[in-house]
Amino acid sequence: MMMRTGTLLWLAGCVAVLLTVNVQAQQRSLPVDTTITQSDAVTVDGTEIPYDVTTGTQPVYHEDGHAMASLHYTYYERSDVDDRTERPLMISFNGGPGSGSLWMHLGYTSPKLLEISDEGYPVQPYGVRDNPHSIIDEADILYVNPVNTGFSRIVDEEVDREQFFGVQADVTYLADWIDVFVSRHGRWTSPKYLIGESYGTTRVAGLAGALQNRHWMYLNGVVLVSPTGMGLQAPGPSPRSEALKLPYYTAAAWYHEQLDAELQQRELTDLLDEVENYTLDVFVPALSRGGTLDDERRQQVAEQVARYAGVSTQTILDHNLAMPASYFWKELLRDEGHTIGRLDSRYKGVDRENAGDRYDYPPELIAWNHAFTPAINEYLREELGLETDLQYNVFGPVRPWEGQGDVNVAEDLRQAMAQNPFLHVMVQSGYYDGATDYFSAKYVMWNMDPSGRLGDRMRFEGYESGHMMYLRDEDLEASNDHIRAFIEASIPEDGAPARY
Numbered sequence: 241m242m243m244r245t246g247t248l249l250w251l252a253g254c255v256a257v258l259l260t261v262n263v264q265a266q267q268r269s270l271p272v273d274t275t276i277t278q279s280d281a282v283t284v285d286g287t288e289i290p291y292d293v294t295t296g297t298q299p300v301y302h303e304d305g306h307a308m309a310s311l312h313y314t315y316y317e318r319s320d321v322d323d324r325t326e327r328p329l330m331i332s333f334n335g336g337p338g339s340g341s342l343w344m345h346l347g348y349t350s351p352k353l354l355e356i357s358d359e360g361y362p363v364q365p366y367g368v369r370d371n372p373h374s375i376i377d378e379a380d381i382l383y384v385n386p387v388n389t390g391f392s393r394i395v396d397e398e399v400d401r402e403q404f405f406g407v408q409a410d411v412t413y414l415a416d417w418i419d420v421f422v423s424r425h426g427r428w429t430s431p432k433y434l435i436g437e438s439y440g441t442t443r444v445a446g447l448a449g450a451l452q453n454r455h456w457m458y459l460n461g462v463v464l465v466s467p468t469g470m471g472l473q474a475p476g477p478s479p480r481s482e483a484l485k486l487p488y489y490t491a492a493a494w495y496h497e498q499l500d501a502e503l504q505q506r507e508l509t510d511l512l513d514e515v516e517n518y519t520l521d522v523f524v525p526a527l528s529r530g531g532t533l534d535d536e537r538r539q540q541v542a543e544q545v546a547r548y549a550g551v552s553t554q555t556i557l558d559h560n561l562a563m564p565a566s567y568f569w570k571e572l573l574r575d576e577g578h579t580i581g582r583l584d585s586r587y588k589g590v591d592r593e594n595a596g597d598r599y600d601y602p603p604e605l606i607a608w609n610h611a612f613t614p615a616i617n618e619y620l621r622e623e624l625g626l627e628t629d630l631q632y633n634v635f636g637p638v639r640p641w642e643g644q645g646d647v648n649v650a651e652d653l654r655q656a657m658a659q660n661p662f663l664h665v666m667v668q669s670g671y672y673d674g675a676t677d678y679f680s681a682k683y684v685m686w687n688m689d690p691s692g693r694l695g696d697r698m699r700f701e702g703y704e705s706g707h708m709m710y711l712r713d714e715d716l717e718a719s720n721d722h723i724r725a726f727i728e729a730s731i732p733e734d735g736a737p738a739r740y
Contacts, residue, residue: 270628272299272310272395278624279319282351282370284377290319291351291376295624298421299395300387300413308399311417312391314341314620315425316350317380325429328379328460328727331418333386335439335468337410338638340390341383342616343608344437344465348710349375349720350383354615359586360711362607366614368623373720378727379433382421386414386443388636391620391628406642407471407649411446418447419455431460431731435723438676438707441467442649449652452660461664461730462653463723466676466707471648472684481680482562483524486548487515488677489568492585493550495672498572500547508671508704515548516679527561565674566598579603584706585672604706609634650688657694661738664697664730668719670709671702678702699726 275296281288295314299307321327334343346354346368353371357363375381385392387404394404403409422428436444441464451457493499494508503511526533526541533541542556549556549563551571556563563571569580574594581587581604589603613634620626657663667685669678685698701722703709710716732738 269393269395270297270310270312270391270626270630272307273297276625280351282372282374282376284372284374287377289351289374289377292317292319293351293624295620295626297391298417298424300417301420302396302399306396308396309387309394309404309413310392311387312385313421314345314350314383314624315380316376316382318376324380324427326731327430328433328731329382329422329427329430330375330379330433330435330723330727331382331384333384333414333434333436333440333443334389335437335441335443336389336635336638337386337405337439337443337641337644338389338633338636339439340616340632340634340636341385342390342612342632342634343708344435344710345383346612346615346619347708348716349381349435349723351376352619353716354611356611356711358713360584360607360705360708362611366611366618368615368619373717375720375723375727378724380430384414384417385633386410386638388638389633390636391626391630391632392636393630402642405638405640407442407446407644407647409642410443411450411649414443415447415450415455418451419457422457428457431727432457433461433463433727433730434459435463435465437465439468439644441465442470442644445470445653446647446649448656448663449649452656458660458662459656460662461666461726463726464665464667464681466669466673466709467667467681467684468676469645469680469684470650470653470688471645472650472687480524480527482564483519483527484680484683485565485674485677486519486523486545487512487679488565488585488671488674489549489563490515491671491678492568492580492674493548493572495586496550496573496580498550503547509702512671516682518544518548519679523561533561569674570597570599581605581674581706583673583675584670584708584711585674586706608708608711650684654688654694657689657697661740662730662732664699664726666698666722666726667700668709668722669700669702670706670715671704673707673709675707697730 275294277292277294279292281290293316297310297312300309302308332344334341351371351374352368355363355367434444444462448462542553546553546556579589579599582602584604587604591600617632667681669681671678703715705712705715710719
């Protein structure tokens with residue numbers, strides 16, 4: 241059968257289109273189970289540390305054995321270590337829920353660090369450089385992207401989204417995934433640590449219990465970076481939650497020089513000690529009385545709270561003593577025409593108008609997206625050689641999220657500590673974080689252990705920065721040093737029994 245030339249050209253074009261579509265479809269996904277490994281080195285504290293870096297995917301298995309999702313990860317392993325039986329392994333998660341692992345990956349603990357200013361602001365040209373403060377000298381590090389974050393995706397279209405998107409579901413499938421990773425890489429005898437930031441603290445607190453109780457995997461440490469209430473402190477406004485933000489208000493006002501002369505000249509940490517005591521001894525009891533607080537006492541409290549927060553007494557009275565943080569971010573620098581950041585109140589924004597009770601945008605998050613997004617894409621695609629047309633989800637679609645704030649994972653972590661005498665916990669918080677403020681983090685740590693019997697295995701570290709305290713160069717060095725010290729303190733002497 242003969243065909244016209246035009247028909248042949250049309251068929252050839254169709255084949256070309258189909259091939260192009262097929263190639264594009266392949267590029268818009270990653271293999272469910274794959275790895276790419278390269279070797280590199282970084283100088284930490286004057287010593288060159290060689291390492292292998294592997295980026296790849298590993299399946300999340302359904303109970304019947306088929307892959308229902310594929311998680312993208314990046315794994316750094318020091319390469320001059322012959323015996324890993326005693327080599328610590330740190331497993332790192334960010335939060336959201338729905339946030340990729342890029343923040344702590346390129347901002348904190350890994351051998352690579354994004355290009356930013358010493359105070360954490362974006363600079364050009366974008367990219368990464370060696371991190372002289374990385375903990376790779378002390379521990380191997382695994383950065384995990386949960387489902388729909390980074391390049392991680394659901395691969396079984398029939399699977400129920402509830403398998404992944406909720407407090408308990410998230411903990412359950414990630415615990416299974418960690419079990420497989422540890423087995424594949426021969427790390428069962430290694431001292432193991434979890435580090436989580438923001439919602440990631442909810443995640444790792446729950447994982448500590450799930451790994452121990454369902455996978456018989458016992459940890460040496462959990463690091464909580466800018467922790468949430470972890471179910472112990474309920475979300476939403478309450479007299480206690482609003483009062484606990486007062487020390488943060490003081491820190492932010494002190495940074496922007498909005499306090500009176502006597503307070504402004506004080507050392508920040510010394511001033512915060514005073515405000516913390518006032519909060520617990522005076523402010524919380526006063527707010528707890530609500531409308532029954534007499535007028536004279538109400539005026540006294542309003543004046544002192546206003547003095548500590550750097551705003552007017554009338555502002556505090558107008559909010560019935562409990563000024564919302566959202567209003568504070570708009571109000572503190574209103575006279576100067578600026579707003580301040582939620583996650584890091586050192587950052588300033590500019591709104592369309594000064595009027596109103598909340599800012600137009602979070603200036604700190606915009607700045608971080610500006611710096612991190614090009615850096616993570618350039619690093620994974622160009623330096624590590626990952627080829628895909630998938631979008632790297634800095635923030636991925638994970639809503640609705642079941643059980644946030646309702647599940648007390650703080651109790652899961654406390655129980656894991658009680659059952660495992662080797663398990664230590666460290667909290668790291670920035671004084672200028674208005675989202676997960678540092679004093680609420682102290683409150684959660686104190687009340688996670690109401691008996692006080694676990695306190696010798698808990699520590700708190702504060703920093704003069706915000707939610708991602710490691711973005712300030714001085715705190716990057718200090719916070720990584722604190723992790724090293726935490727690891728060393730949580731590894732028992734050879735042969736020491738886990739007993740009370």
